[in-house]
Amino acid sequence: MGESSSKMAAPVILNATAKHSATIIFLHGLGDTGHGWASAMGEVSMPHIKVICPTAPVMPVTLNAGFKMPSWFDLTSLELDGPEDTQGIKAARDKIHQLISQEVQSGIPSSRIMLGGFSQGGALSLYSAFTHKEPLAGVIALSCWLPLRAEFPQAAVGNLDTHILQCHGDCDPVVPYKFGQISSCLVKKFAPNIDFKTIPGMMHSSSETEMKSVKEFIRARLPDL
Template sequence: MINMAAVKLQKSVVSQAGKHTASVIFLHGSGDTGPGLRSWVLDVLGQNLAFENIRVIYPTAPLRPYTPMRGAPSHVWFDRHKISQHCPEHLESIDSMCDHLGDIVQDELRAGIPKHRMVIGGFSMGGAMALHLVCRHHQDIAGIFCLSSFLNKDSAVYQAVENAQRPLPELLQCHGTSDELVFHDWGEKTNTLLKKAGLNASFHSFPDLNHQLCRQELELLRSWILNKLSI
């Protein structure tokens, strides 16, 4: 059995060209790794997601038994009872990973980067993990982004947004219209419920895109990051 308390997340980093004044934490989807997502972004965009003053961090989720794969080990941020919007969240594993990812936030704070100079997001499961991390634990960062992501209909994130005592960061959410793994409507419903709960959220559809990244989406994300973290 994996001792999750002893886990230290590995990180793949795209360093800034100049002085480090801001950070992006970009979480991969289930079964991927930080280096895998970094390479995928490079392949799609034709270059690294890189900036003059912004460090981009790609953590890797630890190997853990994953119930939808009949308990086979996979690099996943949390477990799921099954992939369905109608089942309860596996909050024990989500909360444990919030603690580990919080250590990465603390590393950036120690490097002199305040939370209002950070954005956190991810692809698929990584986007859902980012929503839990930010909306429930780090509400004072600059922004959240979710690519091809969704939440279960009774997610703890909705309650956290409703009960927030301060304005929450803006959410950028993107989804392909041809996504057969995580239906576009599921992602759009997540966005609608987050808005209803009080989050400032935008939703961008990409025609004919399946459960993938595309260049247009990453270019939108790049511009959004620069807007959130402009000096």
């Protein structure tokens, strides 16, 4: 078991159907898999874009009484100033940076790679973007927060000018709407191109309105060459 338990399962990949010139890497939330978001992302993508939806490694999650489930890092609480799994967040970030560099090696410049995620995956996508030196095409942060926020702005070594779309439902019972707002205000201080969209009445999920914004964001930031 040992090492293999922390290895990621094969990601769900939607290959470009035209000449591949851009990539979106989208990270699911706690307890989900890459399949959870693949079809939704496929619907808002474009023919020249390859979509990668990786699946997090299975690990015991403190927040869920130690039950094992796909999780990017351990979650001990969803309190605003609760303890965080610093080591786990950084290890997960390294895996995401690896996925980005694999795309770069295959010929897609980092400026044509977009990162995104939902909930825990959105948190990881924000953290991974700001700790990545090379510029990315954009970040889609859904129903999430900025992890290890006490490290910022010092920890932000890149993507300070990158456009970020952050969406949050104002009825979210899991990741409170307030967390999203606090994260957005903090990020705005060092990365001004963040657009925070409130989705009225939405809980900890997605909606047509939100996906319409995601689709517009992808079209604006990753047009066909």
